Amino acid sequence: MKPTTNPKSHPRATEYDVVIVGGGPVGLLLAYQLKRFGISACLLERYQKDTQDMHGRAIALFPRTLEQLAQLDLIKPMLQQGFACRTSVTYKDGERVLPGRVWSFMENIKDTTFDFVLVLRQMFTESILRRKLDEINAEYYQGVECFDFAVDKAVPAADYPVTSEFVVKATGDKFQLKSKYIIGADGGRSFVRRHAGIPFEGDSSDDQWIRIDGLVETNMPLARSYGAIESKTHGNVLWAPLDHAATRIGYAYTPEIATKYPDGVTQEIAEKEAENCMKPFDVKFKEIHWWTLAERIILCGDAAHTHSSGAAQGLNTGIHDAVNLGWKLALQIKGISVPKILETYNDERQLAVNQLIEYDKDISMLMSYKWPKWYKGDPDADPYIVLGEIFEKAQSFNTGLGISYPVNAVNHQGCTLSAKLFAGSRAPDVELQMPGTTQKVTLQEITPNVASFWVIVFAGNPASTNQSLLKLREFLLGSQNILACENISWITVSAISGASPFETLGMEPFGDAFFDGSGSAHERFGYRTSSGGIVILRPDGLVAHWGAIDGRVVEKYFSAVFQV
Known part of the structure; x- marks a missing residue:
């Protein structure tokens, strides 16, 4: 098998815009984005992943995560290998x-091309990301451990204030790197977090879970659906x-079960209890790929909270972190955005992580057949009924949409x-038509994440909007200052279909043009086809701002976001 990583252990240079410590999915995705966005980055991983990787760990990629990966041109190989679960x-x-x-929310996913949960074990996800790094010639090194770093606050960012120290584990060779930023993507026992003195915040729990993956034979009906066995x-x-064709079985390692095995858990015990927990269905393992007894899973990032694996959100949360940070960091390093834009990374992601923490506390208790502290109802009631209600209410959070x-x-x-x-919300993924071929495309297909904001002009009936379009053109x-920035891209959506965009608009479009002959895209965005409007999307596809077809709307927004 062809290696998927750079065989060298020493970086090509001594200075980088960004040094990333940790080659898991978050670090890999961040390095991939920064390279695509024209930022020099170096990713260093302490383990030899090609030999250290295991089948287990995170498995589920939810719709919003899939949309983000698609916008970064990463989704196709994942769709080839993963299992699309809709039931x-x-x-x-x-x-x-x-x-x-x-898990019933999986059957009601709407308003997205990815109306399913893609099940792909983390080992395969990371392998795909490493190959993508190779394809774009990004710098990624394995078997290299960070043992020290310092930030000289008196040194301007342009002069590389961060000095980090590394050792090649196989040889003991040491080297030093200079950078503008150092990113800790090195997991729950993060050296970067500990060395920087960033406190670990999170609740502790005695809940323990066993996860076991492998090839199984079973008489359980609907064995290729996501299942909950109460x-x-x-x-x-x-x-x-x-x-x-593999399957994962996960169950609570209760105190009662632990009492049966005072000498601890082995693979044989994990397999035996997996078979017991599935009764009255018969389960037999033909192969076991991986198993673990895990107390807690830790979210990476500035918040560094803990949560259980019950909600299956860990990998998705990390990917959302990396996507949120990637374009903001790139624009900051290039000197395009004002510093406040990068500062929103921590605020936005910590808000989402805290929401997950609170949501997960209830899930982990109920999945263990226990009542949360807030519950004041009938103690003899069925906790799994409440569990189902919580999952149903949290559907939009579960899917990420x-x-x-x-x-x-x-x-x-x-x-x-x-x-x-709504500012900060996901833009509707409306369907449009390509001029000429009338081929159907979605908005997310034509607005990839290239660290560029997207200005979408929803043009209406030429008789009523032509004057507005002409004024926008003149403006x-x-x-030719801030609006000439290469990190602003334009798209025109015409409410009239025709032989060519020029004929339907009566002028050249702003950027590429697409047709919305049915008017459904205008309607989804809340615009009348008689008047139209403008929407500004962030690089990650969220709504940044909107208004009338008026150049002053666009200029005012970017004057606040970009450095003039």
Whole structure:
């Protein structure tokens, strides 16, 4: 098998814009973005991943995560290897529970091309990301450990104030790197976090979980659906179909089970209890790929909180962190954005992580067949009913499609012209037509994350909007300053379909043009086809601002976001 990493252990240079410590999915994705965005970055991983990688760890990629990966041109190889799960099932005492609980939101995913959960074990996700780094000639080194770093606050960022020290584990050779930023993506026991003195915040828990992956034979119906088996002895058992025809079984390692095995857990015990937790269904492992007894899983990033694996959000949260940070860091290093834009990274992601922490506290308790502290109802009631209700209420959070951020330095409230747009929320992934071929495309397909803001002009009926378009053209021609920035891209959406954009608009479009002959895209964005409007999207596809077809709307926004 061809190696997927740079065979050298020493970086090519001694100075980089960014040094990234940790070659897991978050570090890999961040390094990939920065390279694509024209930023010099060096990623260093302490382990030899090609030999250290295991089948286990995170498995589920939810729709919003898939959208973000698609915008970064990463999704195709993942779709080739992963298992697209669109169905779920819940069993209690061997009988199917209808409607299903816990994972039933998978069957009601709407408003996205990715109307499924892609199940792909982290080993394969990381392998794909490493190959992508090779393809773009990014710098990634394995078997290299960071043992020291310091930031000289008296040195300007342009002069590389961060000095980091590394050792090649195989040889003991040491080297030093200079950078503008150092990023800690090195997991729960993060050296970067500890060395920087950043406190670890998070709740502790005695909850323990066993996860075991492998090839299984079973008489359980719907064995290739995401399943929840309600057990009073093993908690809410996870049944997850995996890539490459494998399956994961996860169950609570309760004090009662632990008492049976005073000498600790072995693979044989994990397998035996997995078979027990699935009763009355028969389960037999033909192969075991990986198993673990895990107390807590730790979110990487500035917040560094802990959460259980019950909500299956760890990898998704890390990817959202990397996507949120990548374009902001690139624009800051290039001197394009004002410093406040990069500062929104911590505020936005910490808000989402804290929401996950609170949500997960309830899930982990209920999955263990225990009541959360806030519960004041009937103690003899079924906790799994409440668990199902919580998952149902949190559907938009689970899929990631409903995660949004408040008004801040990058998310500006727009005018009342549209009542359907909200600053910091995901833009509707509307369907449009390509001129000429009338080929259908989605908005996310034509607005990739290239560290560029997207200005979308929703042009209406030429009789009513032509004058507005002409004024916008004149304004842009007379304003060749901030609006000429290469990190602003334009798209025109015409409410009329025709032979060519020029004929439907009566003038050249702003950027590439697409047709919305049905008017459905205008309607989804809250604009009338008779008047149209403008929407500004962040590089990660969230709504940044909106208003009338007026150059002053665009100029005012970017004057606040970019350095004039």
